[in-house]
Amino acid sequence: MGRALQFSDVHFGREHRHACAAALDFAHRTPCDLVLITGDVTQRGLPDEFAAAGDWIRRMPEPTFVIVGNHDVPYWSLAARLFHPWRAFERAIGHPAHDHQFLSGAVMVRGVATARGWQARLNWSKGVIDLGQTRRAAAALRQAPPGALRILACHHPLVEMIGAPMTGEVKRGEAAALIFAEAGVDLIVTGHVHVPFALPIQLGDHGSYAVGCGTLSHRERGAPPSFNQIDWDADEIVVTAMAWTGDRFEPGQKWRLPRRQDTRRRSTAPDPDVAGEREQAAS
Numbered sequence: 658m659g660r661a662l663q664f665s666d667v668h669f670g671r672e673h674r675h676a677c678a679a680a681l682d683f684a685h686r687t688p689c690d691l692v693l694i695t696g697d698v699t700q701r702g703l704p705d706e707f708a709a710a711g712d713w714i715r716r717m718p719e720p721t722f723v724i725v726g727n728h729d730v731p732y733w734s735l736a737a738r739l740f741h742p743w744r745a746f747e748r749a750i751g752h753p754a755h756d757h758q759f760l761s762g763a764v765m766v767r768g769v770a771t772a773r774g775w776q777a778r779l780n781w782s783k784g785v786i787d788l789g790q791t792r793r794a795a796a797a798l799r800q801a802p803p804g805a806l807r808i809l810a811c812h813h814p815l816v817e818m819i820g821a822p823m824t825g826e827v828k829r830g831e832a833a834a835l836i837f838a839e840a841g842v843d844l845i846v847t848g849h850v851h852v853p854f855a856l857p858i859q860l861g862d863h864g865s866y867a868v869g870c871g872t873l874s875h876r877e878r879g880a881p882p883s884f885n886q887i888d889w890d891a892d893e894i895v896v897t898a899m900a901w902t903g904d905r906f907e908p909g910q911k912w913r914l915p916r917r918q919d920t921r922r923r924s925t926a927p928d929p930d931v932a933g934e935r936e937q938a939a940s
Contacts, residue, residue: 659763659806660689663885665848668728668874669709670700676873676882676901677713683899683906684717687886690763692717695848695870696726696772696812698750703733707749714750722759723752726812726848727772727782742774755790757810758797764808765801767794771813771827784813784827784849791833795840803921806889807843814847816867818854834858838865843894843917844887846870851878853885853898855912864917868896883909892916 662684667677684692694714699706714721729746731737737744743754757768769791771784798807815830815837827833837845838861845858845865851872858865871883882901886908887894894916900909 659889660687661691661693661764661806661808661887662687662689663693663695663846663868663870663887664873665695665812665870665884666697666726666851666872666874666876667694667710667713668697668700668872668876669713670703670706671874671876672709673873673875673882673901675904676906679901679904679906680873680884681713681716689718690761691759691766692719692721693766693808693810693846694721694723695810695846696724697728697848698723698726698746699729700874701733702729702731702745704745707745711749711751720759720761721752722757722766722768722810723750724757724768724810724812725754725770725772727784729772730774738774743770756793760801760805762802762805764806765798766808766810767798769794769809769811769833771811771815771830780826784811784815784830786811786813786815786827786829786833788829788832788836791829791836795836795842798837798842799840803919804891806894807841809837809842809845811845811847813849814867814869815845816858816860818850818856818867818869831860834865834867835860838862841865841917841919843889844868846885846887848872851876852880853883853896853910855896855914857914862917866894866914871898871900889916
């Protein structure tokens with residue numbers, strides 16, 4: 658059994674203060690293996706927004722895992738966007754923007770940045786994923802302990818949800834999703850669209866799922882503020898969207914996802930070839 662809480666798109670500067678406070682209280686009342694925050698912790702990447710976001714995240718129960726979103730670039734400085742887009746995020750939040758990883762006996766998470774300070778198209782809010790970083794993340798997740806839930810965390814959905822209020826339009830997103838599916842990743846968890854969803858990824862063995870999270874900001878897109886509670890056992894993953902009622906969070910939509918069976922044994926995970934390469938590198 659395991660549990661993670663996923664928050665996303667808090668957008669400090671436009672945050673829903675009552676919902677943020679209630680979410681923090683919920684996290685402290687609800688034992689879990691990990692608090693996962695999938696980007697857009699600020700609205701415009703301003704120093705006071707990062708300070709507020711950092712304070713809120715530090716008040717969360719440990720362990721936490723935070724990745725960057727497209728709103729976490731410094732909108733106020735073109736030079737910063739071009740040359741060091743994630744410096745302010747890393748300093749204020751205390752989590753790396755690239756190749757971020759968390760590992761326990763119950764769950765392994767790897768983060769991949771899909772946001773960019775700038776890119777060669779007019780809408781810089783859309784997503785881009787690097788396939789080299791994708792392959793590194795997939796290789797790492799493939800070596801998770803047997804039985805551990807394997808999660809890839811990024812801000813933009815790699816596969817689009819039909820009927821969502823906006824798109825991620827991630828360059829190379831489908832190719833990356835296939836790499837993760839073939840590596841046996843259980844969940845690709847994202848934010849960006851501000852509505853919760855859970856759906857099978859129709860790639861590989863169809864055993865991987867895309868899970869999207871709502872917002873804790875006033876930037877609602879047809880759904881109230883929400884976050885995800887993700888519970889799992891050996892056979893099933895249950896995603897529950899905890900929806901804001903006006904004064905508290907209550908269970909809303911729920912998805913029951915059959916879990917891919919991990920047929921590896923401890924004697925073969927990590928893979929013998931990979932373990933051998935590590936031993937050679939260390940000698």
